[in-house]
Structure formats: structure tokens, C-alpha cells
Amino acid sequence: MLAAAADIVLVLPFFNQSESGNLGWIGESIAEHTRETLDSEGLLVLSREDRLEACRRLGIRPEARLTRASIIKVGQALDAATVVYGYFDVTAANADTHASLRITTRILDLKHTKPGPEFASSGPLEDLASLEMHLAWQALQVIAPRSARPESEFRRDRPLVRVDAIENYVRGLLAASPEQQHRFFTQAARIDNRFSQPCFQLGRMAWRQKEYAQAAGWLERVTRTDSHYLEAAFLLGLCRYNTGEFAKAQESFQIVAAAAPLNEVFNNLGAAESRLNLTAALENFKKALEGDDADPDYQFNLGYALWKRGDFAAAAERFRAVLDRQPEDSEAVTWLGRCLKREGPRSADPRSLGRERLKPNFEMTAYRQLKAELTKP
Helix, strand or coil: CCCCCCCEEEECCCEECCCCCCCHHHHHHHHHHHHHHHHHCCCEECCHHHHHHHHHHHCCCCCCCCCHHHHHHHHHHCCCCEEEEEEEEEECCCCCCCCEEEEEEEEEECCCCEEEEEEEEEEEHHHHHHHHHHHHHHHHHHHCCCCCCCHHHHHHCCCCCCHHHHHHHHHHHHCCCHHHHHHHHHHHHHHCCCCHHHHHHHHHHHHHCCCHHHHHHHHCCCCCCCCCHHHHHHHHHHHHHHCCCHHHHHHHHHHHHHHCCCHHHHHHHHHHHHHCCCCHHHHHHHHHHHHCCCCHHHHHHHHHHHHHHCCHHHHHHHHHHHHHHCCCCHHHHHHHHHHHHCCCCCCCCHHHCCCCCCCCCCCHHHHHHHHHHHHCC
């Protein structure tokens, strides 16, 4: 086994060795598919954003062809134990044949600064998705052989996406403006409706614009084999909450909580259950607070849930805890006053309803790193 359980993997764009200079998207696609696949199989893989930031700090152009020394430098800057990289070559099509693609993958063991195995795959360019999948499976066999499944099983739940959809998606990742990104991602999703990754990107973009119904429509299309599935479910829960679909929001957060018992997930699950007047809300708010009792929002939500139940003394203790951390929190002052006056919810007062505080950030990467460290042999 090349990498241990908690080791971090870095995947770099594959270098273009063909004569055409307009094929950089292929190298980015190979890297992104490999990164996506290894991540979805449970490995700790650095995000594309992390890699770009490291190159920026080191003064390395993202599209530059790196020397072995530069590859090691980037990997070490990101604390990676393993680097996956390589190159590709495209033979131009003619009247009798389709364009042909050959991809060579290399794996570098940074712990011992020695190269690992090298393997290649070739075929028609239109079979890019199949070639990428085979190479990703081979990389998984090298990096984590104990968890690697037979290739037939590995491929079973991963549809082969059309090459023009892949090109549009990758050009969206490389685009300079949000408008260009949106156009490319939308085109990718329309070309192949089985393609999950552009749906996540479009859903996240709509969420950031507070277009909750539109975001939910995209996020619902993210599949379970997508490495962004849990984040998509988390954002979907937030979208459903903001559109008043509290039962569906509860369902989304329950899916996430079962796989990633994070404080923010328990908090948001409790908020959805609180809006449904379910007793489970109190328990989930307590779980969030147990995970981080310094967070004033967790203190407030538990206090609010206790106040709704008429447990004024316990609720007042939580609102005091909020004010210890945020003395300027006027809402906590108001609810503390109501607790001291023993004033419960008023059915005719809409200001007493829906005061739960949500957490918009999903810290899945930090959770997985901690979990991997705890389970490391």
C-alpha cells in the first residue's frame, strides 16, 4: 500500500504532449476525474482550489508543465504524501480515423521521495470518460489496494459521460467569470443529464445567489457516487429550509448526519425539526452544543428550544451564555427577558416564531481528516 489511511493525495493536471495547444482541458479533465473518483472512494484528496492556491503562493502558473522538482515542491507545500500526475498525447483525426488519445499516469511517493508505478491507457478521444475511469481505478489500486473493488463493480454505478459534456464542464472550471462558468456548466448538464458534477456547481452557484428553488432543482440531481454528494445534500437542506419545506429539509440533513455527524449538521437538523415542532430538535441542538459549546448560535438555538417548551430557567442559562460570548446580541437580550418574565410563545406574535439560527458552512474536509487521523494504524 503506497499511502496510509490518513495520507493526503494531490492530483495535478496532466501535461499535453500533442502538437495542438488547445487541448489543455483534457489534462484538467483527467486530473479532475481522478481527484473526484479517489475522493468519492474515501481517500483524502486535495481540492482543485487548494492546488491552485498553492501554485499561486509558489509563483507557479496553473497551466505550466512542471518539472519533477516543482511537482515535489507543490506536493510538500500541501503536505501531500502522494502525487498523481502524468501526460497525454492526441493523434489528430483524419478522413478514415477518429482522434486517438493516449494517457500515461505516474504516481510519486513523497514520503520516501521515490516514483511509484507508471501505467497507460489509450483509445478514441470520444471514449475519454472510459479511459479516465480505468486510470482512476488503476490509481486507486496502487494508492489504496485494500479498499479497491473489482473494476466491473467500480464502474457499475458510474455512467460514462459524453466527451462534449466533459469538455464543457472542464471549460467551466477553467472559465474566468461566473457568467462563463454558468454557461459552460449548463451546457454540460444539458448535453448529458446523467452528469452529476455540473449539477452540483450550478446548484452551489444558485445557492450563493439565494435562488433557493433553482438551487434545489440542481442539487437534487447530484448522485451518491459524486464526491460532493453530502455537501449537495447539506445545501439542499438549507434551500428547502429557506423555501419553507421543513420536512424535506429535515430529510436532507438526516442523510448528511448519518454519514457526517458534524455540529453544523445537527444544528440545522434541529432547526428544521424545531420548525416542525418535533421533540427531536432539542436533542440535536444539544449534540451541536456538545461539539462546540463556544459557539453562540448553538447556545441560542438550545435556549430557544427550551423556551418554546416552557423551561424558562434552563433557557435563560443558555441566553446568558450567548451574551457572555456576544454581549451585543440584542435578540438574546430579548429572549432572556422573556425567560425572566416567564413569557412563553404567543400564537398571535409572528416575531416569536422561526428564530432558529442556521449554519451555512459544511466542514466535511476537516472532519474526514480528523477521522482518518483517529483511525490511522
